[in-house]
Amino acid sequence: xxxxxxxxxxxxxxxxxxxxxxxxxxxxxxxxxxxxxxxxxxxxxxxxxxxxxxxxxxxxxxxxxxxxxxxxxxxxxxxxxxxxxxxxxxxxxxxxxxxxxxxxxxxxxxxxx
Amino acid sequence: xxxxxxxxxxxxxxxxxxxxxxxxxxxxxxxxxxxxxxxxxxxxxxxxxxxxxxxxxxxxxxxxxxxxxxxxxxxxxxxxxxxxxxxxxxxxxxxxxxxxxxxxxxxxxxxxxxxxx
Numbered sequence: 595x596x597x598x599x600x601x602x603x604x605x606x607x608x609x610x611x612x613x614x615x616x617x618x619x620x621x622x623x624x625x626x627x628x629x630x631x632x633x634x635x636x637x638x639x640x641x642x643x644x645x646x647x648x649x650x651x652x653x654x655x656x657x658x659x660x661x662x663x664x665x666x667x668x669x670x671x672x673x674x675x676x677x678x679x680x681x682x683x684x685x686x687x688x689x690x691x692x693x694x695x696x697x698x699x700x701x702x703x704x705x706x707x
Numbered sequence: 708x709x710x711x712x713x714x715x716x717x718x719x720x721x722x723x724x725x726x727x728x729x730x731x732x733x734x735x736x737x738x739x740x741x742x743x744x745x746x747x748x749x750x751x752x753x754x755x756x757x758x759x760x761x762x763x764x765x766x767x768x769x770x771x772x773x774x775x776x777x778x779x780x781x782x783x784x785x786x787x788x789x790x791x792x793x794x795x796x797x798x799x800x801x802x803x804x805x806x807x808x809x810x811x812x813x814x815x816x817x818x819x820x821x822x823x824x
Contacts (some may be wrong), residue, residue, distance in 0.1 A: 607748075627811070634716075637797070653708045666823060684750055688731035688812075695759045695799070698750035 595619075596598030600685050600699035607706050613672040615702050623697075626668035628652075628660065631682040631701075636668045642689075643668055675706045709734045711800045713815035720788045721823050722738060728783040728818045730798030740781040741799040741812065742772055756779060765783070790821045795819050 600631075601616040619626065627642040639652030641660040643704075648658050657679060659667045672679055682703050686696040709732045718734025720726045732738055739758055743751040762774040772783045783796060798815040 600741045600750075603748075634816070637812065637814045642811065674811070676810070682748075686751075693739055693756070695743075695753055695756055696751075698743075703748065 595597050597631050597686050598699040600683075600695050600702050602702050603700065605702060605704045607672075607704065609676060609706055611672075611675045611706075613675045613704070613706075615670040615683055615685075615704070616670045617670070617674075617687075617699055618666050619668075619687040620666065620696070621687070621697075623663065623687040624665075625688045626662065627686040627688075627696065628658075628668065628670045629684045629686065631684055637684065637700070640670065643684055672704075680704060680706045693707075709800055709802050709813045711798050711813050711815040713796075713818045715818050717819045718819060719823065721822050722790050723787050725823070726788040726792070726820065727818075728796050728798075730781045730783065730802040730815060731779050732781060732798075734800060734802040735780060736802045738781075739801040740772075740774060741801075742766065742770070742781075742783050743797045743799065743814075745770075745795040745797065745817075746802050747794075748763060754783070754796075786822075790822045790824050793820055793822045811819055 598619045607613050616647045625644050628640045629637045638654050643649045643662040684701050685699040688696045712731045719732040741756045745751045755764050756763045757774045765771045795817045797817050799812040
């Protein structure tokens with residue numbers, strides 16, 4: 595089975611801190627995604643990457659950046675954390691084939707105080 | 708443009724009764740359709756998908772979904788609900804005819820299924 599591992603289940607950070615959320619997948623998937631999930635808003639795409647060193651903005655990229663230096667790892671960076679970035683963050687990966695869905699990590703619940 | 712709608716924020720059903728969670732979609736070409744389930748404080752887990760072939764798709768945990776092209780729907784069903792089915796369910800769609808390596812899944816906003824004992 596494909597595994598997508600997010601480094602932390604729960605994080606508490608202070609306003610203004612730089613925050614790194616790490617995601618690693620073990621099945622050589624080309625595509626990786628970062629979403630945030632908030633009650634009533636569903637899943638919102640922050641950034642995605644379809645190849646090493648490649649990235650594209652999703653629907654809500656403001657306040658975030660990403661890094662993909664290796665195929666298996668996709669990092670989400672909060673440059674200066676704010677309280678409105680308190681959320682559940684979900685990483686996902688998929689192969690390049692059209693009939694494949696996504697495999698999700700377990701999520702990181704981030705609280706910014 | 709691709710979109711998916713889950714018209715019900717919450718569905719309540721008694722244990723042992725059949726359940727339906729609704730999903731409608733809009734794509735310009737032919738759809739790939741997916742259902743995911745999310746248990747509290749967990750990521751999303753794949754349940755089933757429709758790619759081609761039989762309109763009735765069977766998936767994990769006894770769930771199935773029916774693809775209806777004329778109604779552009781892909782409702783999730785289960786003949787007999789369990790309390791352990793209580794979770795958040797997401798429908799997702801991809802346009803089969805929209806090419807490109809970055810063709811993303813579009814997710815609905817989710818439906819909370821509550822099964823009462």
